[in-house]
Amino acid sequence: MIAIFKLYKFSTIMKHLYFNMKIKIFLITLIFGTIISWGQGLKTEGQKIINSQGEEVLLRGMGLGGWMLMEGYMMQSSEVADTQHEFRNRLVDLIGEDITDEFFDTWLSNHVTKKDIDSLEKWGFNSVRLPMHYNLFTLPIEDEPVTGENTWLNKGFTMVDNLLDWCESNNMYLILDLHAAPGGQGTNAAISDYDDTKPSLWQSQENKNKTVALWRKLAERYKDEPWIGGYDLLNEVNGDHVTGPQLKQFYIEITNAIREVDTNHILFIEGHDWANNFTGLTPTWDDNMVYSFHKYWSKNDVGSIQWVLDLREQHNVPLWMGEAGENSNVWFTEAITLFEDNNIGWSWWPMKRVETIVGPYSIEFTDGYKNILEYWKGNASKPSVNDAFVAIMELANNTNSTNCDHQKDVPDAMIRQVATDASIPYSTHTIPGVVYMSDFDLGKNGLAYYDQDFANYSLSTGSFQAWNDGWVYRNDAVDIQKSNDNVNNNGYHIGFVKKDEWMNYTVAINETGKYKAGVRLAAQSNGGEFHLAIDGEEVTTTQTVNATGGWETFDTFEVIDILLEQGTHVLTFRFDSEGEFNLSSIEFTKTGEISSVDFNALNGHTVTANSIELVVNQSLLESSLSNSKDLFELVVNGIEESIASISFDSNNNRSIVINTDKTLVYTDNIEVSYNGTIINSEGGKTLEPFSNLEIRNTLTPLFIIPGTIEVEDYVDMEGLGVETTEDDGGGHNIGYTDAGDYADYIIYSGSSSNYNVDFRFAGFDAGEIGLYLVDESSNESELVKITTPQTGGWQTWQTVSGTVNIPQGIHRLRLKILAGGFNMNWMKFEELVGNDDSDGDGILNENDDCPNTDAGATVDSNGCAIFTLPIDNFTIGAYGESCPGKENGKIEVATQEAHNYKMTLIGGGLSISRFFTVGITLGGITPGTYDVCITVDGEEFEQCFTLEIAEGFEFSGKSSVSGKKALIEIEKGTAPFIVFINGNEVLETMFNNFEIDVNHGDLLEVKTSIACEGKLESKIDLFKTITSYPNPSEGEFMIAIPSDIRTVEAEVYNVFGQLVKKGDYDVNSGKILMNLSNNPNGIYLMKLYLDEPVTLKLIKE
Helix, strand or coil: CCCHHCCCCCCHHHHHHHHHHHHHHHHHHHHHHHHHHCCCCEEECCCCCCCCCEEECCEEEEEEECCCCCCCCHHHCCCCCCCHHHHHHHHHHHHHHHHHHHHHHHHHHHHHHHHHHHHHHHHHHHHHHHEHHHCCEEECCCCCCCCCCCCHHHHHHHHHHHHCCCCCCCCEEEEEEEECCCCCCCHHHHHHCCCCCCCHHCCCHHHHHHHHHHHHHHHHHHHHCCCCCECCCCCECCCCCCCCHHHHHHHHHHHHHHHCCCCCCCCCEHHHHHHEEECCCCCCCCCCCCEEEEEEECCCCHHHHHHHHHHHHHHHHCEEEEEEEEEEEHHHHHHHHHHHHHCCCEEEEEEECCCCCCCEECCCCCCCHHHHHHHHHHCCCCHHHHHHHHHHHHHHCCCCCCCCCCCCCHHHHHHHHHHHHCEEEECCCCCCCCEEECCCCCEEECEEEEECCCCCHHHHCCCCCCCCCCCCCCCCCCCECCCCCCCCCCCCCCCCCCCCEEEEEEEEEEEEEEEEEEEECCCCCCCCCEEEEEEECCCCCCEECCCCCCCCCEEEEEEEEEECCCCEEEEEEEECEEECCCEEEEEEEEEEEECCCCCEEEEEEECCCCCEEEEEECCCCCHHHCCCCEEEEEEECCEEEEECCEEEEECCCEEEEHHHHHHHCCCCEEEECCCCCCCCCCCCCCCEEEEEEEEEECCCCCCCEEEEECCCCCCCECCEEECCCCCCCCEEEEECCCCCCEEEEEEEEEECCEEEEEEEEEECCCCEEEEEEECCCCCEEEEEEECCCCCCCCCCCEEEEEEECCCCCEEEEEEEEEECCCEEEEEEEECCCCCCCCCCCCCCCCHCCCCCCCCCCEEEECEECCCCCCCCCCCEEEHHHCCCCCCCCEEEEECCCCCCCCEEEEEEEEEEEECCCEEEEEEEEEECEEEEEEEEECCCCEEEEEEECCCCCEEEEEEEEECEEEEEEEEECCCCCCEECCCEEEEEEEEEEEEEECCCEEEEEEECHHHEEEEEEEEEEEEHHHCEEECCCCCHHHECCCCCCCEEEHHHHECCEEEEEEEECCCCCCEEEEEEECCCEEEEEEEEEECCCCEEEEEEE
C-alpha cells in the first residue's frame, strides 16, 4: 500500500481533502506520518542557507509581482489608480461588481500558470517569491462578521497550493512574501494597497492580530512542505507609522506564532525603509533567520552592498537580496554577478507587467484598455459596459504568458550571461537573405553589442539614464524603436545611434561569393557613417549616409562588392561618425564570384597604441608582405611617422598589421598610403595602390588603473598650460598652475582597490593638489591631498606618493590645484598588495584554494576553513650579522594572541625547538637560510617561514648632484644614516634614498649606525651638472647656474676656434641667457668661468 501511495504527492492529497475531510486527513497523517521527510527543505547554518543534505543553496529567484497584488505602475494606471483598491473601485463604477469579480478571477487564473514555473526552471531559476495580498486569504477587519475574528478564504490558499505543486514538480523553492498586509505596512500606498482613509497595519491592533494569525495559518498549513523556501514576513515597510524597535517587536510576535506550529522554515526579515534600514532589528532573535535587503538603481560595486556585508559579518546571519530589477540587462548581469560573488542569493522583480521590456514577459497594452484609462483621466468619453467588459477581459486573458511578448534577452542576461562572456544568436540569420537589425546577438555590452548608455544608476549618480531609448522589444542597451519601414521590416529599427556603437549578428552564409547589401535606413541629414565586418574584419569601406527626407523615411542604401565566405560567421554593423540615422534591416544578395573583384584595401583601425590593422578584401599571401615596409606611408596628425615593421595577422588573413614606434592616442588623426606592386592575394591578384586611407581611431580615451596618467592628456581642463618636459622619458608636463585650476581624466579601475600613487613634480615653491572623483552631478569626492615639494627648478623633478581608494568602474578623476607654483609630469597608480580577495578571507584569490569561504570563517594559508590566527598574528624579524665575521645574527618572533606556541628552527647546522607564549628571541645565529615553523599546542595549525640571516656587509651606495642638491641612494647599510657636510652633522634619516642641500666644493660623508660598515664620501662638484636648454635651439639657450653668484663670465667659440661672443652675463633665477640668434647655424663651444672653467656644446639650427 505504501509503495502504491508513493506514486502520488502526499501533500497534494492532503490539500485536496483539507476542507471537507479534516478528520480523515488527521488519520492519514497519523498512519503515514513516518513517510513524510523534510526532503530538500532549507535552513540556515551560520552565514549560509543549506538544504537537508547540508549542501549550500544559492537562491536564484523571480518575483511574481502583479499577480495577487496589482501596483499602479505595473498596470500603467498610476495617474488614476495607483493602488489595487482604487483600480477595483473604478472598475466597479464602470462595469459593476459582478463583471469586476469576473475580471479579477480571470486575471488570477491567467497571470501565473504552471507553464510559467516550468519556463523559469528551464531558464535556470530555482525559486520564486510570491507577493501575497492578504485579502485573498482573509477578510478585511471592517468586513469581518464578528469583530476580532478571522474568516479564512479558500482562494488564496488554493492558489498557493497550486503554485507549490508547480514548484515542487520543478524542484523549485517557493518563498511566501506578505506584500500587502492587513491595513498596509507602508505609506507608499501602491506596494501594499494602503488606503489612507482606513487605519494602517501599525494604527490598528486588529490589523496586527490578523497579520499574526495569517502567518500562523500559513505556517501551520505548509509546515511540512520541503519546497516552501521560507516566509518573507513583511515587504518594504516604509513611512513614519512604525519605528525600527516597534517593527522588531512585531516581527518577534509573528515569529512566536509561526514557531508554535512550524520550526522548520526560514524567516526572511526585511529592514525598515523599503527593506534596507536594519536599525533596531539586530541582533537576530531566531536561529533560522535571514536578513533580506532590496537593491534598485545604484552602482553595482562592493561599496554599494558593503553595509549589508558588514551586517552579515557582525551578526553571523545569511543574506538574501529579496528584490531588484526595473533596469537594463547590463545592470541585471552586473548586480547578480555582484550578489553571487559575495555568496548572496537573490530574487528579481517582476516576471511580467503591462507593456515593459524589463521582465521576461510583457502584457500587451491594448487600445481598449488604454481607452478605459483615458476615460478615467478625463480625456475620453465613457465606454459602454460591453466595450469596457471586452477590453478589460482582453487584458486579463493577455496576462497569460502564451499571449504575452516573450523577451528572452532578460532571463538570458540574468542566468547565462552571469556565467559566461559568450554570445549566442538572438534569431536565425541566413545569407543570402534579410538580417533584421533589432535581432542582434544575445550577450553582454561590449561583446554582443556596444552602446554608450547602458544602465540607470540614478541613486548613485543623482540622474536618470535610459538604456533603450525606444523602450520596445528588448531590454539591452541598444536603442530600438517601432518601425514603419515597408520593406523587409520585423516591426522595429535601431535609432538614437552614437559613434563607435555596434551590433553583432551570427549569420549562416550559404555560398561563397560577391554580394551586395541593401541597407534600409532613414536619415534627417547627411553625414552618418558605417561599415560592415565579418568575424572582426571589415568587409566594406566606410560608407557615408545621405539624408532620406526624415527619421521615418526609409530608403535602400546599396553597398556592392562585399566578399563573403560560406559558413557560420559574426556580422558586425558599426557606426563610424556622430551623424545619426535609423537602421531597419539589411538584405544580402549574391551578385557574382570573388574572382571578379579587384584586390583592394577596404578599411583600417587602430589595434594598440603602436599598431594599426589594415584590412583588404581578399585573403593575403603572407610571403608577399616581405620587404613591403618602405612601400607604406603612415601619417599622424599631418606628420609622417616611421613604420617599425609590417606583419601578417595569422588570425585574420585579410589583415596587414602596421607597427610603429610612435605612441598613438585616441585623439590622433591617422592615414595610410601604399604605392607598390608586390603584395598579392592568395588568389594571385596584386593589391591596388591607395592614398590617404583614413584609419578609424578606436583607441579608448580611458586611463586604465593601475597605470600611468600623463597629466597633459586630460579630457577637460581649466587654467593650465602645457610645455615640453626635460624629465626622464621626455614628452610634456603641465605648468602655470594657480589655485582653482583643474584637469579631468576618465579612468577605469578594474576593482575597488587601494592604490599607491606616485606624483611627479618640479618647482621652486611648495604647492598643493587634490584628487577627486566627480559624479554626473559634478559633486566631488576627495581622494587625497598632496603637498608638492620644492625641487629647486622648474625642470628638477621629484616623486612624492600618496594613497587613494578608487571604486571599481568608470570615473571622472579631477586633479585640482589647491595652491599653485609648480610643474607636474605624471601620476602613477599601483595597486596595493592584498586587495584581490573576493571572499574576504584575507587570502588573495591567486593563492586561495577555497575561493568561496563563508564570511567570518577562519582559514589556512590556502584559504580553506580551519583553526587559524589573525593573518598578522606573527611578527618575524631576521637580523643579519652586524659586520662580516661577527656571527651575531638573531631571529625575533612576536605574536598578537597568546597561545602555547612551539617554534622549530632548522638550518645552518641547527635543529632546535623552543616554547613560548607571546614572543621569543634567538641570538648568535650564523649567516644562512633557516626554516622556522610555529605550531599551536592542541590545534591543527602550523605556519612556516623561510628566513635569511644575511652576512655582514660593508656600506655601499652612490650619490649624484642635480642643481644644488645631492641625491644619495643607499644600496647596503644599516639605518639610521647620519649625513655630514664638511665634518658637521646635518641630517639623520631612516630612508635609503634622500636629498641634501650642497654647495660646490663641499665634502659629503654618510655613515651608518654601525661603525664597522664604513662610510660613503664624496667631493661635491656642481659644475659637472651644468646643462643648457633647449639644445638644439634656434638661438636662445638657458643655462642653469648652480651657484649664488650674480654674474658669470662666458665666451663662445665656433667650430674653427674663433671667439664669436664674450661678456659678463647676469644670473636671473639661477639661469643665464645666451642668445646666438644673429649667429650662423652650427655647433658652438661655450666656456663658463666659474671656480673651475666649464665647457658646454651648443647647437644652433
